[in-house]
Structure formats: structure tokens, C-alpha cells
Amino acid sequence: MESKQAVRQRTIAAIPAVVTLLCLCWVLDGCSTPSRVPAATEVSLPTEALREGSILFAGKCSGCHPGGRSGLGPSIINKPLPSALIRFQTRAGLGVMPAFKNHALTDEQVKNIATYLVYLRKEG
Amino acid sequence: MKHALVYLLACGVLLQGCYRILPSNGGGQISGNPRERNIDPTDVLVPEGYRIEAVASGLTFPTALTFDEDGIPYVIEAGYSYGEVFLQPRLLRIGADGQTTEVYAGAENGPWNGVTYHDGFFYIAEGGQLEGGKILRVSQAGEAQALVEGLPSYGDHHTNGPLIQEGYLYFGQGTATNSGVVGSDNADFGWLRRHPDFHDIPCADIILADINYTTPNVLTDDPKDRAVTGPYSPYNTAVRQGQMIKGEVPCTGAVLRVALTGGEPKVVAWGFRNPYGLATAPDGAIYITQNAYDNRGSRPVWGIGDVLYRLEAGKWYGWPDYNGQLPLAVTHVPGEGKPRGPLVTNPPGDPPAPVATFGVHSSSNGLDFSTNPAFGFRGQAFVAQFGDMAPKVGKVLAPVGYKVVRVDIATGRVEDFVVNKGKKDGPASWLGSGGLERPNSVQFTPSGDALYIVDFGVMTMSKAGPTPHEKTGVVWKVSKQ
Numbered sequence: 001m002e003s004k005q006a007v008r009q010r011t012i013a014a015i016p017a018v019v020t021l022l023c024l025c026w027v028l029d030g031c032s033t034p035s036r037v038p039a040a041t042e043v044s045l046p047t048e049a050l051r052e053g054s055i056l057f058a059g060k061c062s063g064c065h066p067g068g069r070s071g072l073g074p075s076i077i078n079k080p081l082p083s084a085l086i087r088f089q090t091r092a093g094l095g096v097m098p099a100f101k102n103h104a105l106t107d108e109q110v111k112n113i114a115t116y117l118v119y120l121r122k123e124g
Numbered sequence: 125m126k127h128a129l130v131y132l133l134a135c136g137v138l139l140q141g142c143y144r145i146l147p148s149n150g151g152g153q154i155s156g157n158p159r160e161r162n163i164d165p166t167d168v169l170v171p172e173g174y175r176i177e178a179v180a181s182g183l184t185f186p187t188a189l190t191f192d193e194d195g196i197p198y199v200i201e202a203g204y205s206y207g208e209v210f211l212q213p214r215l216l217r218i219g220a221d222g223q224t225t226e227v228y229a230g231a232e233n234g235p236w237n238g239v240t241y242h243d244g245f246f247y248i249a250e251g252g253q254l255e256g257g258k259i260l261r262v263s264q265a266g267e268a269q270a271l272v273e274g275l276p277s278y279g280d281h282h283t284n285g286p287l288i289q290e291g292y293l294y295f296g297q298g299t300a301t302n303s304g305v306v307g308s309d310n311a312d313f314g315w316l317r318r319h320p321d322f323h324d325i326p327c328a329d330i331i332l333a334d335i336n337y338t339t340p341n342v343l344t345d346d347p348k349d350r351a352v353t354g355p356y357s358p359y360n361t362a363v364r365q366g367q368m369i370k371g372e373v374p375c376t377g378a379v380l381r382v383a384l385t386g387g388e389p390k391v392v393a394w395g396f397r398n399p400y401g402l403a404t405a406p407d408g409a410i411y412i413t414q415n416a417y418d419n420r421g422s423r424p425v426w427g428i429g430d431v432l433y434r435l436e437a438g439k440w441y442g443w444p445d446y447n448g449q450l451p452l453a454v455t456h457v458p459g460e461g462k463p464r465g466p467l468v469t470n471p472p473g474d475p476p477a478p479v480a481t482f483g484v485h486s487s488s489n490g491l492d493f494s495t496n497p498a499f500g501f502r503g504q505a506f507v508a509q510f511g512d513m514a515p516k517v518g519k520v521l522a523p524v525g526y527k528v529v530r531v532d533i534a535t536g537r538v539e540d541f542v543v544n545k546g547k548k549d550g551p552a553s554w555l556g557s558g559g560l561e562r563p564n565s566v567q568f569t570p571s572g573d574a575l576y577i578v579d580f581g582v583m584t585m586s587k588a589g590p591t592p593h594e595k596t597g598v599v600w601k602v603s604k605q
Contacts, residue, residue, distance in 0.1 A: 038539065058481065066538075
């Protein structure tokens, strides 16, 4: 089993790669997300995490990324980002995007937003 | 660890710089001059089981629609558009064949922003860019009188609504400015040179901080001349710490009401920026859309989305220091820092939380509620999004709005309801299609079986400002198949 120190070192070592990937995704933002056919009835999300994530997304994220797509900011559902990277970017902020610290969102809430974004990308 | 942090910081700075140099890509930023409008409902996406059709076209700056007791639709043409186009506003009856008949033509004092029908009369919110805002009462025979006049509407935002409930007419009164301070952006709108003394008016006494803004003086020819302007004050008038601004009625940034029998308007709630759409939910509560701050003028604000509020009588909703419950002090403008403030040192209360947030610069305007289970989504709010006016209101990376969305008012979730086909949201003129341009309001039929969308038409944008295109407005109808 790895020691805490080793895990910490590995995490730190991964940060440049993570940031590089985020930069690449930003640059590749020219890729667009086609319009979806609007739902004819209220869509019932399959899990409580997705339901909470969708509500948090509506309040915290959709102003700059309406429906997850580009607007004031870039699209955030046209990139193959895993949940962990979405959570990292939400906590750390990036460029002009503000960081959502613990007083704004709990870890569970950040996780649920990331889960919802992954769902939007796949189901959208 | 130190290297990683430096790397992260460098990337953040780099990306912030990238954002600043990226060009704006708003839906109105198209080249050419689209004089003709192609109308093709098959270019519009609606939910399965619904259909959309155009029921009237060739309108000039249509903004709102209502129905009489026989279910006949009437549409208003604004008579004024951003871009300083002044025309005669008109109330038009829409026939079954889509042809329109003029019922009443008003004075060049637009924009007419809203209309409702009640007990044999049309009530029209007259924006009042030249003579001040009014609420007009117009008979079926085309005879008009002012129920309210002298409203402070010479500025950026005008008189909105109206909504009738229990013997009262409710209306919105927008603010003169973006965020409380008259500046060179107001000269760009056109009104500052017409009314150099006009400014925002609080509804109750407020006390100001010692915050003034120095800009080139756009009202003189000397390029070295400077103007120093404080909030709630005429252009080039400074304020001092602790200065009180006396509240007055009528004021700006408020929802007011007046008895249908007449009298003076009274404040219902204030601290709004531009309370545009008003509608009654099935439970009787009034909901309001608010156009939020722009990234322009002496006190620019970045990253603030339009909102939907439930109206609470007596409340102060936070303008010019909050958007919803978010203090502007925690926001920032990329490359410029935080807006100075708060401007008001004795805030009249804690602003209520919004019910929902819309896209930044989406210009979420008119709204209505579904009441008929056969149409679907009963109890949800439907909101028309005019679409961004970038780059004048600030930069966007892609068009925002240009569609009709629905809001679950219990959760705040916003979903598309009517949107153009395409790889991105945008007006038909930007997408090269025959779909929606700029939906400005929505109205359900009296039975609630269909939703009408009033589409303002083509408005192109450049750094010089907006160019609205006459005779490009359309009324759409969405119904169940």
C-alpha cells in the first residue's frame, strides 16, 4: 500500500498534466454541441445525485454555460473530461472562471455537478 | 509543490489573457445587411408532439401580444428600437389569414413594451423615450387615454409590463443606467444628449458611499475635459460620503401598481434593474424577469445572468449592489478588477433569492405560465429570450438566447422549449436558416392550448451599436399536434 506521502507526490506530479489537458480542451473549444430536441415532457433524472447536480448546475453554472453549452464562457459538455477533472476545475477555477470553494459548494455538491455534466454530455 | 503551483498560476494567467483576446461572437454580429427574412418553421426544433407555424410576418419591432374576449390576437409594434429608430407604435389586430389591421397608432414615444387586454380595453406599457413613460388605455374603437404618465423612462430601460390582477395594474419601471452611474455608454444609447440631467431615482431614501467615476466628458468638444459622476446623480455631478438621496415615486428600477380606476402609482417592490416581463402563476403569485447587468459604462459588471423572481411586496431586490443575493463586490471584470462599491451604505434589506438564473446577456424578457394540462408543463414559466446584444453589452464566445425556454419554478431548472436547429444557439440570420430571430415575449391563448411567440425580428450588432431591421418581425404559434 502506498504511503500518504507517495500519493501526495503522485498527485502533485499529475497537476501539470491536468492543467495542460484543460488548456488543450479550452483551445479545442471550437468544437460545438449540436442543438438537442427539446423534451416533450419533464425529464426524470434517474438518480438523486443527478437531480441535485442539475439544480446546482442551474444556479451556479448555467449563467455562463447555458445548458452546458458556450455562451459567456466555453462549452463544458463537448470535452471528454472525466468527473475528477471537472471537480478539479470547479474547485480551482481556471482563467476567468471563478473557483468554487468550500463555502460555496460542498465536496458532495461538486461531485453531483460533475456527475450531471458527464450525464449531459452523454445523453445530450 | 512550488513548481506545480507556479505552473497552475501561469496557466490561469495565460487563459485569462486568452479570454481577453478572444473575439466576441454574438448572434447579432453578422456581416451584410439581411433586408429579407426567410421564414421556415422546419428550421425550428419543438418537442415531439408539438408543431410551430408563423401566423403573421412583416411586422416592425413587434414586442408583445394579447387576446380579446373572442380569442382574437393583437400585437403591438414598439415604435422605438435601440439604435435610435423612432417610428409610430401601433396596435394591430391579427386576422385569421395573418393579415393585420391597425386599431390604434400612438405618438413617437416608444418603445411599447407590453400589452394586456381587460374588460374591453387594451392596456399598453409605453416606454417613453421622448416624453416619459405612460400606461395607455385603448378602446376597441382606438380611443386612447393615459392611465399613468410622467414615468422616468428616458434612459437605458423603459416602462414594462403591464399585468392586471384584482383591480390593479402592475408595471415594471427600468433603471436609467446599467449599474447606477450615468456615463459615456448612455451617450452611446442616445439619451444622454437629449436629457443630460436624467439619472436613477431611488424609491426610498438612500445614503451613498464616497464613490465617483472620472471619464472623458462626452458632452463637450474638448477631448481633455473630464466628467466626475456619482451614482443616482446627473452626469458630471459628484457625490460625497454620507450624502442622502431622497426617495421619490415614481422611481426607477421598481414594480409599481395603480388602480384600474386611476390614481397615483404606488411602489410594490424596488431594487430591480430592468423588470421586463410580469406574469401571474397558477397559484396567483406574480413572477418577474429581470435583465441583469452589462459589462459596459463607468461601472461595468461581468458574468451576471438574467434572473426570474417571485414578487414579494415591500422588498428591495438589490440593484445597484447585488444580483439576486450575490454582492457585486465578489464579482470581477476580466482585466479590470472588481466593481467599486457598495454604492449604497444603508441597504434597505436583504435581497430575495432568484427563482432561476438565465444565460448572461440572454435578455430574458417576456414570460407566461402554462395553465392547461393538455398543452403540458402546467405551472411552468415560459420565457422568451431576445438574445445577446454583444459586443455592446459585453463579449460572448457564442450567441446566447434566441429561443424560448421553460422554467420549473420549484427547482429553478431551465430547459429549452423552442430553439433553432443548428450546431449552436443563434438567430436565424446568424445560422443562415429560416427560424427564430429574437423572441421578445410569449403569450398563451386564453384557453392555454397554444403558445404565441412574438419575434422582434432581425437586429444586427456592431461596435457602433445595434441596427434593427424593419418589417422582419414575426408572430409564431406553438400548439399540440
